[in-house]
Amino acid sequence: MSDNILYKTIDLKKYYLAKKRGILETITRQPPIFVKALDGVSIYIRKGEVLGVVGESGSGKTTLGKILATLEKPTSGSLIFMGIEINDNNEEIVRKHVHMVFQNPATSVNPRMRVKDIVKEAMKNKDEEKVKELLEEVGLDYNYVKDKYPRELSGGQLQRVAIARALAKEPDFLILDEPTSALDASVQSQILNLLVDLQKERNLTYLFITHNIAVARFIADRVIIMYAGKVVEEGDTREVISEPMHPYTQALLNSVPELGKKELKPPSGEVPSLINPPSGCRFHPRCPFAMQICKEREPPLVEVNGRRVACWLYETHWKKASD
């Protein structure tokens, strides 16, 4: 089991400074104000699986992706990649095996480079044949696209180029940050099909960040639901979506428009501020089941029926489990 785990995070925290601290603040010893983008996230990713990360904006899902790609350094907590603890000196290990694909391909490739050079740049030995293979693997006509600039391609084609570049380094693990959100519906399904094929052929591991439940259901084996910098629920995608346990997951699913559903039942209120998150459970001001304890103490993420849920409602279940 343990050697099957590719990546693991333990109590990961990322605080951003909300306000620049000048010399005056330092002298007067004003406490710094932090935006708590991630607050104690412990997850694991198995080899060859697709882990979906679902959440609204400000839930910390992109921050999590960036930290796993070592583009950001965590404030505290540890990263364990293939059994090795990652610190400043050995980031190279992660960077060799991990690549990231971003939401908007137009802003993540160099507009002044030709397509073949974009892909070639990421490769160690600049092999023209290999570039051709890669571009054809992602479904592009090599002779048509090789000398084109990014602005001459459509969004879908460009996202394919970005995926080809990500594959150029032969990574084991791809972090996909909303790779289809900027695309049209018909193009979105082309890219999703491509990603599924690539994953099967190359035995890749994906961290698939999305706010779209239908996309997560299609591609992810396991899913984590995030809210205000915390994981609130984690489990098998099908189980979580068909029988959500955490009230936030339930509210989220009730808000998603679907064919055959005429009524939406959203939770009241808005996503909380991450500077001053609510005490206790962060969802309690919007939760229909809020109890006294929810306002006072933060629920831990505990295993219930093969899933992990952070909610006081299931307290009786975990007591039973420990007996």
Add this chain to the structure above:
Amino acid sequence: MLLEIRNLNVYYNTILGWTKVLSDINLDVERGEIVGIVGESGSGKSTLGHAIARILPPNGKIQGDIIIDGVNLAKLKDSELQKYRGTWVFMIFQNPLNSLNPVKKVGFQLVEAAKIRHQREGKKVNERDLINEVIQVLKDLRLPDPQSIIDRYPHQLSGGQVQRIVIAMSLLLKPKLLITDEPTSALDVTIQAQVINLFKQLNKELNTSILFITHDISLAYVIADRIIVMYAGRIMEDGKVEEVLKSPMHPYSQGLVSSIPTGDKNNNKLPAILGNPPSFFALPTGCKFHPRCSKVMNICKEKEPDLINKNGRRVRCWLYE
């Protein structure tokens, strides 16, 4: 009938000459009806909304009739239009911050909207009553603490709150037709659901007709009574939302509906429409969808089909001629 659009063509002037962006649009909207307009980017759905609201960019040109409650908006001069804007057609955009003045307080802008409606109705009201009306509307929209919100600037509110301020403005102006252009695309799912429920409520209580422009078919299903599928500046299919989305007739609508991810990757592949939407500078001959269509016939490449009535729907496809 509230809105009647007859033979509407819209052109944009570009370096390559006048380009036809909307072609032969005929559309009726009843009072109190919610019509969803769906299509991919570049299908002309936003241009249609802008044309009806008469806010096309300076290089746009309208041909045809847009009749709302007996007034032909397409034939009015800009100076005459001024007295119809807001109370006849009101448009809500994707980014609500663009609809508000960033250097005026929210309350000032809402009071202004209320004042305009009262002036057009020929009523005189004092400032105090207007402010009370604004606060009442904000309370109806369940915005927390309306008294303090009217003293804030747009940038001090969250995305969902600003969108609600714009909706409050439409509640104050009570337009005959509300056009919403991707009003929830910039919002989170839970906030989106709240805003959608507000639109439904507005439609029920004031009997306002809504043209709901979106790229999200599932969202159109939730809100609309009727749905119009657009492609390359043309109406491809038009019918009751249940019928069109449960048994789409046009191959393009079929492709759109089936590309909504259902099930998971182990069961099957997602049926995708191959290729990309066409450019308006190089539209294909015949049916504009034929290069991507799975049921293409010879006639599709030569002649463009008309929008014909079939089974209580309108569809533009040779399969049904």
